[in-house]
Amino acid sequence: MKIVRRAAALLAALAAVALPVPAAHGEAAGAPKGRTVVALTFDDGDATHLAVARMLQKRGMRGTFYINTDTIGRDEKLTRDQVAAIAKGGHEIGGHTLTHVRLTELTRNEQRPQICDDRRALVEWGYRPTTLAYPFGSVDGDAKAVARECGYDAARVVGGLQQWSCPGCVAAEDLRPKDRYGIRTPGSIREDTLLRQMKQQVLNAEKAGGGLVPMVFHRVCDDCGLYSTSPKTMNAFLDWLVTRKARGTVVKTLQDAVGARFRPLPARDASS
Numbered sequence: 681m682k683i684v685r686r687a688a689a690l691l692a693a694l695a696a697v698a699l700p701v702p703a704a705h706g707e708a709a710g711a712p713k714g715r716t717v718v719a720l721t722f723d724d725g726d727a728t729h730l731a732v733a734r735m736l737q738k739r740g741m742r743g744t745f746y747i748n749t750d751t752i753g754r755d756e757k758l759t760r761d762q763v764a765a766i767a768k769g770g771h772e773i774g775g776h777t778l779t780h781v782r783l784t785e786l787t788r789n790e791q792r793p794q795i796c797d798d799r800r801a802l803v804e805w806g807y808r809p810t811t812l813a814y815p816f817g818s819v820d821g822d823a824k825a826v827a828r829e830c831g832y833d834a835a836r837v838v839g840g841l842q843q844w845s846c847p848g849c850v851a852a853e854d855l856r857p858k859d860r861y862g863i864r865t866p867g868s869i870r871e872d873t874l875l876r877q878m879k880q881q882v883l884n885a886e887k888a889g890g891g892l893v894p895m896v897f898h899r900v901c902d903d904c905g906l907y908s909t910s911p912k913t914m915n916a917f918l919d920w921l922v923t924r925k926a927r928g929t930v931v932k933t934l935q936d937a938v939g940a941r942f943r944p945l946p947a948r949d950a951s952s
C-alpha cells in the first residue's frame with residue numbers, strides 16, 4: 681500500500697515535471713523552431729570593422745569577425761591591435777583562411793595549411809576560434825573535412841537560404857545545423873541591397889517559425905565597392921533589429937548560435 685502510494689506520488693511529480701517536454705520534443709523533431717537568432721558576420725578583416733564592432737556594442741550586440749591572418753596589418757585591413765580590440769568587446773574572431781583563397785581550386789593538401797595554419801595563428805594570437813567562413817563561400821567535401829581536421833567545430837558558407845534572388849529557399853538554418861560545416865546564409869549583403877531586403881531576411885525567418893539567420897557583410901563604408909554597406913544603412917538595420925527583441929528575435933555570434941566548442945589544433949605534420 682505504502683509502495684503504491686509512493687509510486688503514485690512519484691508519478692504525479694514526474695508528470696508535473698515532464699508535462700512541457702512533449703511539446704519541446706515536438707519542436708525539435710522538425711527544424712528547431714520558435715526563436716529567431718540572427719548572426720551578424722563580417723568577412724575579410726576589413727579596417728572598417730572596428731567601427732562596426734562599436735556600433736554593435738552600443739546596442740548590446742555581439743558579432744562574428746572572420747579574418748585572414750596573413751593579410752592582417754595590410755592596407756585597408758585591421759591591424760592585430762584592432763582585432764584584439766574587437767575581441768575585447770566580446771565579439772567572435774573566426775578563421776577565413778590565411779590569404780583568402782578559393783578552396784575548391786586547391787587540393788586537399790593545399791587546403792590544409794590555408795585553414796589549419798590560419799587557425800593556428802589565431803590561437804597563437806590568443807583567440808579560441810571555433811568557426812570558419814569559407815572565402816567566397818567556395819566549398820567542397822575536402823574543404824569541409826579539412827575544416828574539421830583543423831579543429832573547427834562549425835563553418836559558414838554563403839547562400840542556400842531564402843532571399844530576393846532565391847525565393848524558393850528555406851528561410852532559416854536550423855539552430856543545430858544538420859551540416860555543421862555548411863551553415864547556410866542568404867547571399868552576401870551588397871551595396872545595392874536595400875534596408876528593406878535586409879529586414880526581409882529576418883522577417884522571413886520569423887514568419888517561418890524561427891531558426892538561424894547568419895547574415896554576411898563585408899565592408900561598412902560609403903561608396904566603397906560592391907560588397908559594402910553604408911554606415912547609415914547598418915545603423916538603421918541594427919536599430920530595427922533591437923526592436924525585434926519584442927518578437928523574441930535575438931542577435932548572437934555564430935559560435936554561440938550553434939553552440940560551437942573549442943577543439944584543439946591538430947599536431948603539426950609534414951604537410952602543414
Ligand SMILES: [Zn+2]
Binds near residue numbers: 776
Ligand atoms: Zn571573404
